[in-house]
Amino acid sequence: MRTKAALFPAWRPTRPDVGSVARKAGTALLLRLLDEQERWPLWMPVFLGCGVGLYFALPSEPPAWLAPVLLAAALAMLVAGVLLRHRAAGWLLLVAAMATGGVAAAQARTLAVAAPVVPYAGTFAVEGTVVEMEPRRKGSRVLLDDLAVERLAPDATPRRVRVALRWDEGVRPGARIALKARLSPPSPPALPGGYDFARKAFFEGLGGIGFALGRPVVVAPAPEGANRLERLRLHLTEAMRREIPGVDGAVAAALTTGLRADIPDGVWEDMQRSGLAHLLAISGLHMTLVAGAVFILVRYLLALCPPLALRATVKKLAAAVALVAAFAYLLVSGASIPAQRAFIMTGVALVAVMLDRSPLSMRLVALAALVVLVSQPESLTGPSFQMSFAAVVALIAWYERRPERREGTERQRHHLLVYLAGITATTLLASLATAPFSAWHFQRVAVLGVVANLIGVPLTGFWIMPSALMAFLLMPFGLEAPFFWLMGEGIGWLLWIASLIADMPYAALDAPFMPFAALLFMAAGGLWLCLWLQPWRRFGLVPVACGLVLLAFTERPLLLVDAEMGHAAVVGDEGVRLLALRKDAFLEDLWLRALGGDPLPWPGAPPPNGPLRCDPWGCILDHGERRIALAFRAGALAEDCGRVDLVVAFIDASACSSPRPVVDRPALRDMGGAAVYATTDGFEIRPVQAARGERPWTRR
Structure with missing residues (x-):
């Protein structure tokens, strides 16, 4: 007879076989990967981008010899990966080759574009050749090349500078001018981890920005036939501005020739809040609209010629003409980096049509991304690349997975409903795909952007851009005026829609300090x-x-101070208090976006129980049991030195010998500005310059 213990053995916990679980998970993952072998190439630009991102994340610049070494290693791994018979090992080598090649391409690009920068903000006598000219309401803005700058040796002279002119009589692209100008180096970020305009300017070869003091002198007029393309852009812009006056004309120039310096700040704000700002930058949408319109028009006209239609593939001929038209639009628009990227994507799609391949292919998008990242690796860090590829990848992924398209009369019967449903779905999908990047770069998400784009994109595609195309085609015959008028009317409606949506409650949500x-x-x-x-x-x-x-x-700082000690921002639960010793609306707007909250006036009479108390000599900011002093004058510095946990002095504080941290004007200049965060041990000071690292575009 069995005992109770034999019938009911004691339960003993067993250790899980971690190795077995890992093997099963690995096997399942491998099977899934093998099921999707045809999708593996789509990840190659992702790993290339990882290499590019790794390069830009480095705290210091690697030695110059590393680029050719990494490039050789990447090529060797690429060849080995292609020739290796073991499929898994071959793909692993290709992944390593892409990542290594991304680092090499980014460093090679940095070495290729490196150029001097104006060493300090000051007044210089400048002589240079006008290579680009943007008309403005008062004067113009010019880009000067082939420079000679007073007090700067040739090897320390920037490659290019951009100067605003109040008077521009006789100045034309190709002319050589001399002027006195106030120049500054391209501006660094306004807060740690913020947008780095200096890096963007570095890769554009831009070594200084400023404005002219007085009238420029035309040293040599533009030679006959020189800078024809820029002169054509300027001629087209001036013709549009004559026919389309005011703000509408400025927007028309932005949509066609890419010259958008004259668009008022209020229009930019409305377009951003409504989610229509992407229409003001030459992008894939504009390139697709131009190429698509030409493709449809040429294909229709060729089909009207039966002998040609029967003997040639009309679709391929139309695609070739559309490719030429897209290239012409690229040149007329100024061939900016976003426009070049858009042309690459559009060109790849048109070549696919000529090769009897589907232009809506994820492989073509991957190919375009590879071309862009190899030729312009720095574009990975910008909003244009990220948002355009995010939208395109999401739309093509939706196209690949949507149910089979209905054929025949049912589709024709509901053609309008299908169109409305399609444009709504694609607009919503593109908005969702780009929302994280919009929040990161612009600290704002256009909540009602779907509604605005539902109207604005068709308005641009079927009214504004076709009118511009017809106006340019008829300009040699003097028949452009009616179409410019139509274009201006369409732009007026577009701006009205943007203003209407922007003024609605919750049209845009702020996304401060997104990690x-x-x-x-x-x-x-x-x-x-x-x-x-x-x-x-x-x-x-x-x-x-x-x-x-x-x-x-999301972590918000307690205090922001700029490098010149002209501005400070104190962040509290009730909002943001801005102290401005000098006017800088751009910096204030940028800080308010990044910090979130409503702007509050700097207290005059100090609230008796508030965390921030001020007098004409300085302020005291209480945070729990700790205290920060803002010293504007020497009297406040002498009073607060050694009595608070942190002193931020708007003057030289060398006379303050305190065991507690002291940050004064010279230190802030070295830091490039700073943010102060509360920690369990006190306060942490995060310099702007430390977040940028020691890179070619951060050298001061």
Whole structure:
């Protein structure tokens, strides 16, 4: 007879076989990967971008010899990966080659464009050749090349500078002019981790920005036939401005010739809040509209000629003509880096049509991304590349997965409904795909952008851009005026829609200080969702959710101070208080966006129980049991030195010998500005310059 112990053996916990679980998970992952082998090439630009991103994240510049070494290693791994018979090992080598090549391409690009920068802000006698000219309401803005700058040796002279002219009589592209100008180096970020205009200017070869003091002298007029393209751009812009006066004409110039310096700040604000700002920059949308209109027109005209239509492939001929038209638009628009990127994407699609391939292919998008990242690696860090590719990848992923299109009369019967549903779905999808990047770069998400784009994009595509195209085609015959009038009317409606949407409650939401980790998680999850086809792609929702959770851990500073000690911002629960010793509306707007909250006046009479108390000599900011002193004058510095946990002095504080941290004007200049955060141990000072690292574009 069995005992009770034999019938009911004691339960003993067993250790999980971690190795077995890992092997099963690895096997499942491998099987899923093998099921989607045809999608592996789509990840090559992602790994190339990882290499580019790694280069820009380095705290210091690697030695110059590293670029050719990494390039040789990348080529060797690429060849080995292609020739290797073991498929998995071959793809791993290709992944390593892409990442290594990304670092090499980014460093090679940096070495290729490196040029001097104006060493300090000051007045210089400048002589240079006008290579670009943008008309403005008062004068113009010119880009000068082939420079000679007073007090700067040739090897210390910038390659290019941009100067605003109040008087521009006789100044034309190709002319050589001399002037006195107030020049400054391109501005660094206004806060740690902020947008770095100096880096953008570095890769554009721009070494100084400023304004002319007085009238420029034309040393040599533009030679006959010189700078024909820039002169054509200027001629087209002036013709448009004559026919389309005011703000509408400035927007017309931005849409066609890419000259947008004359657009008022209020229009920019309305376009950004309504989600229509992307229409003001030459992008893939504009390039597609021009190429698409030419493609349809040429294909229709060729089809009217039966002998040609029967003997040639009309579609391919139309695609070739559209490619030429897109290239012409690229040149007329100024061939900016975003426009070049848009042309590459459009050109790849048109070549696909000529080769009887589908232009709506994820492989073509991957090819375009590879070309852009190899030729212009710095574009990875900019909003234009990120938002354009995010929208295109999301739209093509939706196109690949949508149900089979209905054929026949049912589709024709509901043609309008299908169009409205399609444009609504694509607008919503593109808005969702670009929202994280908009929040990161602009600290703003256009909530009603779907509504605005639902009207604004068709208005631009079917009214404004076709009118511009017809006006340019008929300009040699003097028949452009009616079409410029039509274009101006369409732009007027577009700006009215932007203003209407922007004034609505909750049209845009501020997204202050979005963590970079949140952006990375959401981008990685979005790629996983879009690049795979099998159901396991839904695992991409996990990193997207993690990114959204990280938004709750946004860290805001207590205090911001700029490098010149002209501005400070104190952040509290009730809003942001700005102290401005000198006027700088751009800096104030940028800080308010990044910090969030409403701007509050700097207190005159100090509130008796408030955390911020001020008098004419300085301020005291209480945070819990700790205290920060802002000293405007020597009297406040002498009173607060040694009595507070942190002194921020708007003057030289060398006379203050305190065991507590003291930050004064010379220190702030070295830091490039700073943000002060509260910690458990006191206060942490984060310099702007430390976040930028020691790179060619950060040298001062």
